[in-house]
Amino acid sequence: MATECAAAADLAPGHRRKRARLGWDVAPATKAQIGTFCGQEVGDVTSLVLSAHPMDHTCSSLLSKGVACNASPPWREDDKDGHYVFAIGENLTSRYKIYRKMGEGTFGQVLECWDRESKEMVAIKIVRAVRKYSDAAMIEIDVLQKIARNDAAAKHCVQIRNWFDYRNHICIVCEKLGPSLYDFLRKTGYHPFPTDLVRELGAQLLESVAFMHGLQLIHTDLKPENILLVSLEHVKLPESKGGSLSRKLPKSSAIKLIDFGSTAYHHQDRSYIVSTRHYRAPEVILGHGWSYPCDIWSVGCILVELCSGETLFQTHENLEHLAMMERVLGPLPRHMLERADHHSQKYVRRGRLNWPDGAATRESIQAVVKLPRLQNLVMQHVDHSAGDLIDLLQGLLAYEPSARLTAQEALSHRFFTRYDNRWSR
Structure with a gap:
């Protein structure tokens, strides 16, 4: 959001300087500036300037009562x-x-x-x-x-x-921007986006992440709620050959990232838990620390959600979350499990994930068992370019952070480069 304050220089780790705040309603007004209406102090009505916007239609009635519309x-x-x-x-x-x-x-x-x-x-x-x-x-x-x-x-x-x-x-x-991708999915019954639209959204998301990483910034909370469509406009396209059914889709694929309250500079301490649960990378859960690749994992989860309409890892518990990862992506590497910190050691037994023995409930086991493998999940929802998308997702969702694609590398993947742009930005 552009500020009226001078831009501050980047701060050294551990020495983030708080900005002086711009205050409103703090300093007492002089008597010449104050009027009263029903006991309320208001601004000087003689300096009133009316806005032409319809939101200020009440100003004229307030003015007749001696109340400023900007009170x-x-x-x-x-x-x-x-x-x-x-x-x-x-x-x-x-x-x-x-x-x-x-x-x-x-x-x-x-x-x-x-x-x-x-x-x-x-x-x-x-x-x-x-x-x-x-x-x-x-x-x-x-x-x-x-x-x-x-x-x-x-x-x-x-x-x-x-x-x-x-x-x-x-x-x-x-x-002011349009709705979030999550809100758009929710209001359309979690109907998956077409593959061409997923491609356009994914390319922009990775461009934004690459831009942030280039500034040594890690977003740490990428999710559909924090990706906003620029425009409110939408179109209705026929869903059946006869055209009797239609579905609502964004008219433009243009998006922007929001919510930087959890953003970290690369040089900061990175030992704490980050990311909203469903988009949290395995190294975060296991207490290994994290860096730029945690954003890339979140992007992979988001792309699956956009093409399927469903959250990839719908869970609220760490062990179940790790078990879901293994069900969808295959076994976690032994060396990653053995490096689990003291908070996460309880999820590991003899170098393997303590599952299903450590499951809290039978329902938890069933929730994991019903998940399909990544390849099957994508092929259920993607017709053309399914193979390319699967290959891209395997690079974004690699367990070992160092083996994960960077945002720039992902943008060069054939899922993005092999096909023409079919959606307007």
């Missing part, structure tokens, strides 16, 4: 989890007007707002007033600014517009 809302307590409490139509500083809620997560909320200054809709991430989330937001701002300085074409990642501290909430203003 701050009343002070409220955050909810019990530290989320900012708001109402649709209120202001977020005098510059932004809240249009709707776009989403919510553990980090906070994302609101669609009208930017009175730039005359455009923007997405504002309002972070919970909790220290760890505020700290992550400041890291995300650093990363977004570094990305903006190095991505002149603005084609790889969401672009930062601004950031500020509002009532103890870090707010990150970004360009």
Whole structure:
């Protein structure tokens, strides 16, 4: 999200400097600037400038009552989890007007707002007033600014517009994009994407990852929820020869990465757990540490999900997760299992995965048994170029991180180079 602050230099490991925050609603206003309406302090109505946007249609009625349309809302307590409490139509500083809620997560909320200054809709991430989330937001701002300085074409990642501290909430203003790939799949009944579209999405995803890795950045949380279509537009294509059935697909394949709150610099400590469960690489689960290849594993899982409509490793438990990997991809290398850290040693017995003996339930065993091998899974959903996709996925999902394809190597794979572009960006 571009900031009003000067871009900071990259920081040495262990010495990340917190940025000074831009404050709103902090300094008391002078008497000349304050009016009251029902006990609420508001801005100077004589300096009121009305926006032409329909979101400000209430301004004229407020003005007649002596209230500025860019007035701050009343002070409220955050909810019990530290989320900012708001109402649709209120202001977020005098510059932004809240249009709707776009989403919510553990980090906070994302609101669609009208930017009175730039005359455009923007997405504002309002972070919970909790220290760890505020700290992550400041890291995300650093990363977004570094990305903006190095991505002149603005084609790889969401672009930062601004950031500020509002009532103890870090707010990150970004360009407004379309739905996430996950939301698109969910709203279309998890219907798989056509292979040509998967190819286009995969190429862009790998381009974005290669771009980040070139900046020595590791995203660490790649998943369909964090990949957004640039456009809201979609098309309906016939699904049967008679054309009686149709399916909704994105009109454009253009995508951008979002959510850099977990992004790590290559020189940072990498001993902690990263990635959302279903997209987590084996070296992370086994406690080996991680680097750029953990992003590549996530890309492989994402491509399978896009072409099948289903999460590849649908699990919430480590041993079951490793067993699912072996079911789909074959046995884990003995040397990787033997290097498991003290937290993961319980998953290993005599140099092999302790499965099914260590399974928690019979249902867990059944969940693993029903999974197909990677080749069979792909061939169930891909007609042409199935062999090329399988070969690519085997390179992206190699167990040994050093044997995994890099993003640049993957872009040169025949799955991408052998076929013409059939989907518009």
